[in-house]
Amino acid sequence: MTTVPESVRGKRSAGSRLASLTGHWAVRFALIVIALFWLTPTAGLLVSSLRDPADISISGWWKVFDFNGSFPWIIDPDQITWANYDALFQNDQVMDSLLTTVLITVPATALVVVIGALAGYAFAWMDFPGRDWWFLVVVGLLVVPVQVALIPVAKLFGWLGIFETTTGVILFHAAFGLPFAVFLLRNFFAEIPRELLEAARLDGAGELRLFTRVVMPLGGPAIASLGIFQFLWVWNDMLVALIFADSTNPPVTVALQQQVRQFGNNIDVLAPGAFISMLVPLAVFFAFQKQFVSGVMAGAVK
Numbered sequence: 001m002t003t004v005p006e007s008v009r010g011k012r013s014a015g016s017r018l019a020s021l022t023g024h025w026a027v028r029f030a031l032i033v034i035a036l037f038w039l040t041p042t043a044g045l046l047v048s049s050l051r052d053p054a055d056i057s058i059s060g061w062w063k064v065f066d067f068n069g070s071f072p073w074i075i076d077p078d079q080i081t082w083a084n085y086d087a088l089f090q091n092d093q094v095m096d097s098l099l100t101t102v103l104i105t106v107p108a109t110a111l112v113v114v115i116g117a118l119a120g121y122a123f124a125w126m127d128f129p130g131r132d133w134w135f136l137v138v139v140g141l142l143v144v145p146v147q148v149a150l151i152p153v154a155k156l157f158g159w160l161g162i163f164e165t166t167t168g169v170i171l172f173h174a175a176f177g178l179p180f181a182v183f184l185l186r187n188f189f190a191e192i193p194r195e196l197l198e199a200a201r202l203d204g205a206g207e208l209r210l211f212t213r214v215v216m217p218l219g220g221p222a223i224a225s226l227g228i229f230q231f232l233w234v235w236n237d238m239l240v241a242l243i244f245a246d247s248t249n250p251p252v253t254v255a256l257q258q259q260v261r262q263f264g265n266n267i268d269v270l271a272p273g274a275f276i277s278m279l280v281p282l283a284v285f286f287a288f289q290k291q292f293v294s295g296v297m298a299g300a301v302k
């Protein structure tokens with residue numbers, strides 16, 4: 001068996017380290033460029049929300065920067081104003097719609113997470129008649145598009161007296177979010193070692209205690225990912241809100257759309273309203289990004 005001289009191993013090791021370092025910085029640079037490209041519309045919306053409507057009508061948002069000067073580019077203070085946000089905060093329709101959106105999004109997300117976690121645990125670790133068949137039904141519901149159910153559910157909600165109510169919108173979002181929640185959490189909970197659950201049962205833990213003390217802590221990343229997905233879907237939804245929400249007090253997506261319909265050039269309200277509507281889900285995502293990444297990567301590495 002031949003051995004590689006120490007000097008050769010050192011040279012190979014140095015070259016390997018150099019290639020690894022180069023690749024590392026190349027990947028980081030590419031990710032930074034992608035992130036900046038992805039955030040450009042958000043930055044443009046922020047700048048537009050701080051410009052006078054007259055300036056917006058005659059030039060693009062990038063005109064606020066002085067590209068003729070030396071780096072860093074200076075922002076033209078004459079084009080920056082807080083009057084747009086003052087107009088937004090005085091617009092009762094948009095401000096009430098933000099509260100309505102919160103009242104819809106938080107319960108719809110909580111219901112999906114709680115019920116989805118309970119059902120996922122039941123499908124993963126509890127024996128009951130027809131368990132596998134019921135799970136196949138849940139998986140089949142994943143392929144049902146929202147558009148197919150709009151008219152039947154609207155008739156049902158009208159018969160129940162919850163059409164054009166906040167309760168109806170919450171129930172609709174919860175119903176269509178549950179199949180994905182059950183599917184995701186069941187598969188995640190099924191990866192928990194059986195020995196761990198059996199040891200807890202030997203210590204006298206019942207199903208409820210087992211669920212709250214063992215399964216829930218281990219399923220934290222998947223539950224956080226599910227909560228983020230559900231929150232973003234409900235917050236940014238417009239189709240369901242446009243049909244099922246109260247037309248006199250709609251969510252923010254519908255309220256902004258009504259502003260466009262009624263006032264075609266009401267940019268001083270639309271720009272800051274759209275930015276605030278975008279800022280909330282961005283804040284939620286960045287606040288829970290570690291849990292989101294852990295949930296997405298769960299199961300990828302054994």
